[in-house]
Amino acid sequence: QVHLVESGGGLVQAGGSLRLSCVASGVRFRNLGIGWFRQAPGQEREFVAAINLRGEKTAYSESAEGRFTISRIDALNTVYLQMNSLKPEDTAVYYCAGDQWGAPSRTTQDMKGPVLYDYWGQGTQVTVSV
Numbered sequence: 819q820v821h822l823v824e825s826g827g828g829l830v831q832a833g834g835s836l837r838l839s840c841v842a843s844g845v846r847f848r849n850l851g852i853g854w855f856r857q858a859p860g861q862e863r864e865f866v867a868a869i870n871l872r873g874e875k876t877a878y879s880e881s882a883e884g885r886f887t888i889s890r891i892d893a894l895n896t897v898y899l900q901m902n903s904l905k906p907e908d909t910a911v912y913y914c915a916g917d918q919w920g921a922p923s924r925t926t927q928d929m930k931g932p933v934l935y936d937y938w939g940q941g942t943q944v945t946v947s948v
Contacts, residue, residue, distance in 0.1 A: 820844040820937045824914050827942030830904055838899040838942060840914030845937075848872065851917035851924055852897040853935055854888065856910035856944075866912070867899060868929035870921060877926040881907075904946045911941040 826838040840852060853868035867888040868877045876888055887900040897914060915935035917924065928934060 820916065820918075822914050822916055822937055822939035824912060824939045824942040827912060827944045829945045829947065831947050832904060832906055834904050834946070835900070835902045836904065836944060838901065838912055838914075838944075840897045840899075840939060842895045842897075842916060842937075845916065845918065847895040848892045849918060849921060851921040851929060852888075852890065853915045853917065853929060853932075854897075854899045854912060855915060855932055856908075856912045857941075858910040861910075863913070863932060865930040865932065868926075869897060870924055870929065875924075875926055875929070877929045879930070901944070904944075906946045906948050909944060909946050911943050913941045914939045 821843045823841050851870045854866040855863050856866050857863040865879050866882050869888045873890050885903045890897045916937040917935045
């Protein structure tokens with residue numbers, strides 16, 4: 819059974835940084851594309867960043883571009899989301915998701931779509947104060 823576990827969330831002041839981690843188990847990690855999504859209260863889940871298998875492609879939302887960096891270390895079954903220059907509007911629950919069955923063929927545009935992901939973690943809360 820595949821499990822994705824997020825960690826690293828917390829409370830930070832505006833302008834600060836956090837690094838989120840997503841650890842996978844029960845699957846050959848190097849075959850997974852990983853995406854990060856977030857959901858704020860009363861809002862729909864939205865795409866943040868994604869990285870394909872082997873880290874050859876990355877994709878970012880407009881709001882994340884230039885502030886967030888996604889990376890992976892396959893030996894640790896882990897994907898990281900480094901978030902810098904955080905803003906109050908980044909406050910949300912952050913979820914990582916795994917794309918297994920279509921991962922090799924995904925375009926960067928494909929990687930932004932939540933429906934293509936097969937596995938989801940439980941989320942980690944990020945709160946950015948003014």
